[in-house]
Amino acid sequence: MAHVPPTRVSDNPIIAFFQYVWSAAYTTAKGLRVTGYNAMRRPRVTVCYPLEQLDISPRTRARHRLLTDEQGEPLCIACGQCQRTCPDHCVVVTRKKVTVTTPEGEEKQVNRPDTFTIDLARCMYCNLCAEACPVNCLHLTREFSYIEGDVRALTIDLDGLLRPEPLSEYELRQRETAQLAPGDGEEG
Amino acid sequence: MAERGWLENWVNGIVQPLYEVAPWIVHLVPILWILILIVGSVLILIWAERKVSADIQSRVGPLHHGPYGLFQSIWDALKLLTKEDTIPKQADRLVFCVAPYIVFLPAILAYVVIPVGNGLIAADLNVGLWYLVAVGSIAVLGIIVAGWASNNKWSLLGGMRAAAQLITYEIPMFLSVVVIIMMAGTLSLDQIVRSQSGGSWSLAPPDAPFLNWNCFTLPGMIAAVLYLVAALAEVNRQPFDLPESESELVSGFNTEYSGMRFGIFFVAEFSNTALVSGIAATLFFGGWSSPIVSEGEGFWRIFGDGVLWYFVKITILIYCMMWVKWTLPRVRIDQMLQIAWKGLIPLALINIAIAVAHVAWVGA
Numbered sequence: 036m037a038h039v040p041p042t043r044v045s046d047n048p049i050i051a052f053f054q055y056v057w058s059a060a061y062t063t064a065k066g067l068r069v070t071g072y073n074a075m076r077r078p079r080v081t082v083c084y085p086l087e088q089l090d091i092s093p094r095t096r097a098r099h100r101l102l103t104d105e106q107g108e109p110l111c112i113a114c115g116q117c118q119r120t121c122p123d124h125c126v127v128v129t130r131k132k133v134t135v136t137t138p139e140g141e142e143k144q145v146n147r148p149d150t151f152t153i154d155l156a157r158c159m160y161c162n163l164c165a166e167a168c169p170v171n172c173l174h175l176t177r178e179f180s181y182i183e184g185d186v187r188a189l190t191i192d193l194d195g196l197l198r199p200e201p202l203s204e205y206e207l208r209q210r211e212t213a214q215l216a217p218g219d220g221e222e223g
Numbered sequence: 224m225a226e227r228g229w230l231e232n233w234v235n236g237i238v239q240p241l242y243e244v245a246p247w248i249v250h251l252v253p254i255l256w257i258l259i260l261i262v263g264s265v266l267i268l269i270w271a272e273r274k275v276s277a278d279i280q281s282r283v284g285p286l287h288h289g290p291y292g293l294f295q296s297i298w299d300a301l302k303l304l305t306k307e308d309t310i311p312k313q314a315d316r317l318v319f320c321v322a323p324y325i326v327f328l329p330a331i332l333a334y335v336v337i338p339v340g341n342g343l344i345a346a347d348l349n350v351g352l353w354y355l356v357a358v359g360s361i362a363v364l365g366i367i368v369a370g371w372a373s374n375n376k377w378s379l380l381g382g383m384r385a386a387a388q389l390i391t392y393e394i395p396m397f398l399s400v401v402v403i404i405m406m407a408g409t410l411s412l413d414q415i416v417r418s419q420s421g422g423s424w425s426l427a428p429p430d431a432p433f434l435n436w437n438c439f440t441l442p443g444m445i446a447a448v449l450y451l452v453a454a455l456a457e458v459n460r461q462p463f464d465l466p467e468s469e470s471e472l473v474s475g476f477n478t479e480y481s482g483m484r485f486g487i488f489f490v491a492e493f494s495n496t497a498l499v500s501g502i503a504a505t506l507f508f509g510g511w512s513s514p515i516v517s518e519g520e521g522f523w524r525i526f527g528d529g530v531l532w533y534f535v536k537i538t539i540l541i542y543c544m545m546w547v548k549w550t551l552p553r554v555r556i557d558q559m560l561q562i563a564w565k566g567l568i569p570l571a572l573i574n575i576a577i578a579v580a581h582v583a584w585v586g587a
Contacts, residue, residue: 073280
């Protein structure tokens with residue numbers, strides 16, 4: 036809206052009265068024009084959220100996910116860095132030994148998570164666990180909608196962290212770096 | 224028309240025996256008609272209010288109950304009916320319970336004299352306009368009483384504001400209506416509508432003058448604007464919703480009301496909105512008279528004089544009232560009084576002078 040200079044009010048009371056009436060009518064009409072324009076505007080600004088969604092920022096940090104290799108095995112080495120770094124103490128990892136066959140054909144003992152739980156209700160999505168992860172395997176996805184009727188159901192375990200959905204472009208890139216990271220099982 | 228004959232037989236078959244047993248049954252017909260009119264218009268208006276506000280704010284509005292959320296207001300009513308109805312401990316119980324109905328009463332009473340269609344009028348009083356003005360001032364009584372009986376300072380403040388506002392705005396409202404009385408020369412609303420009918424946009428010869436609605440004369444035009452502004456204040460709609468003003472007085476006079484008693488205040492607000500636009504349509508915009516053809520043949524019969532045009536006109540007027548509501552912020556109490564005493568009333572008096580000149584030179 037253009038800036039409107041204040042109306043000069045006449046000294047003559049009769050002229051001032053009509054100026055008053057005119058300014059009332061004029062400003063009302065101006066306001067009606069603005070809202071009338073908005074009423075006809077399509078598409079509308081808001082969307083019907085659960086039915087349609089706007090794109091959310093690619094840097095959104097929400098529900099966690101553990102990356103897997105091409106065979107569907109988790110890349111996590113159960114080092115516990117995420118558990119140690121978590122300011123909210125909402126990550127719990129336990130470890131188990133697993134024998135895997137390397138591409139060269141030799142058998143190798145590696146650490147894998149036995150259980151891996153994250154309490155989403157306590158998590159503040161600070162991303163520190165993902166940054167601490169030495170194999171870039173834990174990260175926070177953009178999936179922000181996970182409503183439960185019971186707060187205890189918000190504690191997700193290994194099954195909840197290994198999502199069946201296909202990896203996004205970002206996650207594929209993340210996995211490349213994950214396999215470049217120092218090899219697993221060094222801790223023994 | 225063949226259908227009419229069939230319908231007449233059918234109606235006579237049922238109504239005639241009933242009428243012979245109980246002649247007072249004829250009085251139920253207009254009552255039923257008025258109730259259907261009010262309930263129907265309120266249900267649609269609550270939905271429309273939310274859709275129009277959503278439109279203006281670029282939102283979507285109610286969506287899920289029925290097509291375009293049309294049944295939303297039915298769900299709202301059901302919700303209100305099932306809610307707990309609380310009465311404050313210190314309230315004046317009898318007055319507290321009666322107040323919502325006093326606010327609702329004038330809407331029903333006033334519909335008695337509104338001609339919705341050609342001959343479709345519950346009672347054509349020869350003092351119809353006086354009756355309207357007299358009945359219209361009952362609502363304020365209900366609002367003051369509701370504010371007083373709640374024993375709550377916000378309610379009382381709301382009631383007092385309502386008193387100041389409604390008494391103030393009745394003056395420009397009636398002064399603008401006087402102009403119509405002068406031009407039509409009658410107080411009967413049916414006669415006022417008939418004096419405006421017969422014109423059309425098309426100016427088709429031989430006997431079609433341009434629209435002779437009152438709003439196309441200079442005094443009538445000014446009076447229409449004045450009436451609509453005063454009517455906004457009379458029904459407590461924004462920008463004159465000072466009795467409610469939820470940001471200052473919690474909810475004003477209905478703060479302590481809950482459940483269906485609150486619902487009745489709600490219904491009263493919307494039926495009063497429909498009512499004042501109905502009065503405006505009747506007085507200034509030709510009521511049920513058609514702007515296209517007054518009689519019409521074949522297909523055009525639908526667009527002739529009749530109920531359709533009444534509803535088209537009040538729809539447009541109500542849309543404008545909602546448009547204003549979602550455009551202008553609430554005025555302060557001193558501004559509210561200033562608009563009436565320093566703006567509308569002098570204008571209305573000047574307008575009466577214009578009307579005198581109009582009647583003298585142009586003729587009624």
